[in-house]
Amino acid sequence: MLQQLFNALALGGVYALVALGLTLVYGVMRVPNFAHGGLYMLGAYLTYAALTGLKVGYVPALILSALGVALLAALMERVIFHPLRNAPHVHPMIAAIGVLFFLEALISHPKVFGPDFKQITEPLPGIVNLGGVTLTWQRLLIIAASVLVMLGLNYFLKRTLTGATIEAMSQNREGARLVGINTNRVGMLTFAISGALAAVAASLIAPINAVTPSMGEVMNLKVFAIIILGGMGSVPGAIVGAFLLAFTEVFGGFYISLDFADVIGFAMLVVVLALRPQGLFRKGT
Amino acid sequence: MLEIRDLTVRYGAFTALHALNLSVQRGEIVVLLGANGAGKSTLFRTLSGLQRPAGGSATWNGTSLTTGRPELNVASGVAQCPEGRLLFPELSVEKNLRLGAFVHRRDPAGTARELERAYDLFPALIEKRHAPAGSLSGGQQQMVAIARALMARPQLLLLDEPSLGLAPLVVEQVFSAVQRVNETGVTVLLAEQNAFAALSIAHRGYVLEGGRLTLEGTQQDLMTDDRVRSAYLGV
Ligand SMILES: Nc1ncnc2c1ncn2[C@@H]1O[C@H](COP(=O)(O)OP(=O)(O)O)[C@@H](O)[C@H]1O
Ligand SMILES: [Mg+2]
Numbered sequence: 001m002l003q004q005l006f007n008a009l010a011l012g013g014v015y016a017l018v019a020l021g022l023t024l025v026y027g028v029m030r031v032p033n034f035a036h037g038g039l040y041m042l043g044a045y046l047t048y049a050a051l052t053g054l055k056v057g058y059v060p061a062l063i064l065s066a067l068g069v070a071l072l073a074a075l076m077e078r079v080i081f082h083p084l085r086n087a088p089h090v091h092p093m094i095a096a097i098g099v100l101f102f103l104e105a106l107i108s109h110p111k112v113f114g115p116d117f118k119q120i121t122e123p124l125p126g127i128v129n130l131g132g133v134t135l136t137w138q139r140l141l142i143i144a145a146s147v148l149v150m151l152g153l154n155y156f157l158k159r160t161l162t163g164a165t166i167e168a169m170s171q172n173r174e175g176a177r178l179v180g181i182n183t184n185r186v187g188m189l190t191f192a193i194s195g196a197l198a199a200v201a202a203s204l205i206a207p208i209n210a211v212t213p214s215m216g217e218v219m220n221l222k223v224f225a226i227i228i229l230g231g232m233g234s235v236p237g238a239i240v241g242a243f244l245l246a247f248t249e250v251f252g253g254f255y256i257s258l259d260f261a262d263v264i265g266f267a268m269l270v271v272v273l274a275l276r277p278q279g280l281f282r283k284g285t
Numbered sequence: 286m287l288e289i290r291d292l293t294v295r296y297g298a299f300t301a302l303h304a305l306n307l308s309v310q311r312g313e314i315v316v317l318l319g320a321n322g323a324g325k326s327t328l329f330r331t332l333s334g335l336q337r338p339a340g341g342s343a344t345w346n347g348t349s350l351t352t353g354r355p356e357l358n359v360a361s362g363v364a365q366c367p368e369g370r371l372l373f374p375e376l377s378v379e380k381n382l383r384l385g386a387f388v389h390r391r392d393p394a395g396t397a398r399e400l401e402r403a404y405d406l407f408p409a410l411i412e413k414r415h416a417p418a419g420s421l422s423g424g425q426q427q428m429v430a431i432a433r434a435l436m437a438r439p440q441l442l443l444l445d446e447p448s449l450g451l452a453p454l455v456v457e458q459v460f461s462a463v464q465r466v467n468e469t470g471v472t473v474l475l476a477e478q479n480a481f482a483a484l485s486i487a488h489r490g491y492v493l494e495g496g497r498l499t500l501e502g503t504q505q506d507l508m509t510d511d512r513v514r515s516a517y518l519g520v
Binding site for chain 2: 161164165167168171172174175176177178179180181182
């Protein structure tokens, strides 16, 4: 029981990091970034590459991966979302799906990583005993790291002027331009942050799950469900939605059937949206 | 001074401003009268760099305002309090004001000083400083919008229909604040449909109709002009 609680917390932390990036980008660009799962997948592979190719430690590998994906996400904003900013919304959406499939095909290519799954070994193997509950060091690391990253993000958004420009732009884009905020720069910065968050999340969970080219698609489905659930563009909504989905999956899988874990998660989504179509945290605008 | 020469702005095939010529001298309050759809907001959006003109020029003290980069316009001393206010509704009043000083982010001491001045100008905002801007009354939101524009320390303040939807008493407060701002040396260009209140604080004015200037004159000229009296003063 308590065991499941920790599993749910770890899973929720990972979902939250990925969903936060997606919701921030949606808030600023008003366009869902369907390539987000691709960035997540790439984050896991970059960490794997740094561990095996550069032979650096786990933490430096995670940081390198976050930086690499951040850079790539900012580039993606420049070459895809920025040029299409005045086009109908389907255009950037389709372009983003294209990026997702491109990244997947690129990674699966035999000369790159190939279609087979890769394994990242746990940086801290073994288990801990917390008052009778045993859990792996990796799960504890995931929980601690995701909480730390979320606190850092919250500090950045609420307490720094640069963070405030992201919130300002998502609340009123024209207003932001009128006070002299360079919205191009904020757009790139937001993409970079979302990429880094996705890479950190992927690198945290990679030692538990296998690294595969299709891991991004699965995560995409889940984080879109989460931010629709929480309210598109809402930061607290993304966090609450992430833990709600993780708890439903873990406890649903535990009490009902593991095979149904995903089904139960989406059933919850349908129920919540039937009751609150705008999502949990979205104000009726 | 603000110098607008042959300024033409189009939305697709529709011409919203036809080769406009207009100037505002340093220290003036100039009112731009015009009915709904006359092109007032189009002019203001162009002067803030949000809208690119199809032709002509607009300069403030010689600096071009039509480069399409709003942040440069703010940095060269032109700030706008836009129609509809465009506040950041979920951020606190104070954060809205601090963001107004974004172009002065390397001068926190100056921003702190301006913040004090903003609260001096609109004391009603002091007790609301931590409230989300969107939770305030219409009049208080208008004060936040004006104060946010002032935080950029403008030399030229563009005010687009600040009296829209406000009770007469609040309009009076807002306009007297504008007058006090002008007395500190800030040049003001004010767009209004509510001509009487606006004309009472203005030095000069223009009348804009269908994207063309049809009349210009001093406060006295316009107050006594029959066309203005019937169209905008409701006399
Ligand atoms: N984004 C736009 N696209 C097309 N036409 C517009 C746009 N904005 C304004 N217009 C048109 O330009 C004209 C002037 O509008 P506007 O500048 O808002 O006038 P005002 O502020 O004086 O009410 C109106 O006819 C309006 O319909
Ligand atoms: Mg208007």
